[in-house]
Amino acid sequence: MNKGQKMTQTRVFRFDPAVDKEPRYETYPAPFEGRTVLDVLKYIYENHDSTLSFRLGCAGAGQARCGACAVLVNGTPALSCKKLAEEGMTIEPHPGFEAIKDLALDFDREKERVTETTIRVKITVNPEKCDGCRDCVLICPVKVYEVQKSGGRGVAVPVDIGSCCGLTCNQCAMFCKNSAIKIEAIT
Numbered sequence: 612m613n614k615g616q617k618m619t620q621t622r623v624f625r626f627d628p629a630v631d632k633e634p635r636y637e638t639y640p641a642p643f644e645g646r647t648v649l650d651v652l653k654y655i656y657e658n659h660d661s662t663l664s665f666r667l668g669c670a671g672a673g674q675a676r677c678g679a680c681a682v683l684v685n686g687t688p689a690l691s692c693k694k695l696a697e698e699g700m701t702i703e704p705h706p707g708f709e710a711i712k713d714l715a716l717d718f719d720r721e722k723e724r725v726t727e728t729t730i731r732v733k734i735t736v737n738p739e740k741c742d743g744c745r746d747c748v749l750i751c752p753v754k755v756y757e758v759q760k761s762g763g764r765g766v767a768v769p770v771d772i773g774s775c776c777g778l779t780c781n782q783c784a785m786f787c788k789n790s791a792i793k794i795e796a797i798t
């Protein structure tokens with residue numbers, strides 16, 4: 612079935628709190644060249660283990676619009692439908708959200724928590740570092756950001772700072788691969 616496709620061993624975090632005493636890692640062979648991390652997860656689900664849980668939302672219809680597929684790839688936050696797969700990857704749940712099972716995160720709970728704990732904050736986006744990738748737009752549970760055109764390119768702008776819980780969440784700052792976001796509490 613995968614004739615001519617280079618395969619790699621992919622390590623995946625597994626934990627089902629209903630049956631497992633402890634988390635573990637399973638390793639699965641999968642093709643990776645020219646595929647996204649989400650493609651690899653789907654391959655593992657279809658060819659090795661249909662009990663693997665992970666989230667996807669918009670990836671079937673478009674690309675990188677919902678944030679549901681957030682994971683850690685080799686220790687770095689990424690949207691699995693956008694991130695290209697690499698040889699010898701380790702895929703783990705994103706640590707900023709509670710994992711329900713394996714890689715599937717509980718975004719509803721995070722949204723509730725963020726909505727309950729609003730603190731006054733100042734959010735600064737460094738326009739020199741921001742490349743307009745929209746990852747902060749997607750990952751923020753209360754949709755604080757928009758990417759706006761500035762000087763012919765996209766830059767993230769916090770348009771609804773009043774909804775931000777501030778330092779109890781910090782997901783946007785953690786997720787930004789360019790370290791462009793700074794969040795400070797206003798005292």
Ligand code: SF4
Pocket residue numbers: 736740741742743744745746747748758766767786787788789790791792
């Ligand atoms: S602030 Fe960071 S995550 Fe947000 S659009 Fe800019 S580079 Fe992407």
Ligand code: SF4
Pocket residue numbers: 725750751752753754755756774775776777778780781782783784794
């Ligand atoms: S810290 Fe960032 S991700 Fe969290 S609510 Fe505020 S703007 Fe959104």
Ligand code: FES
Pocket residue numbers: 666667668669670671674675676677678679680681690691692693749
């Ligand atoms: S599935 Fe929607 S951003 Fe990845």
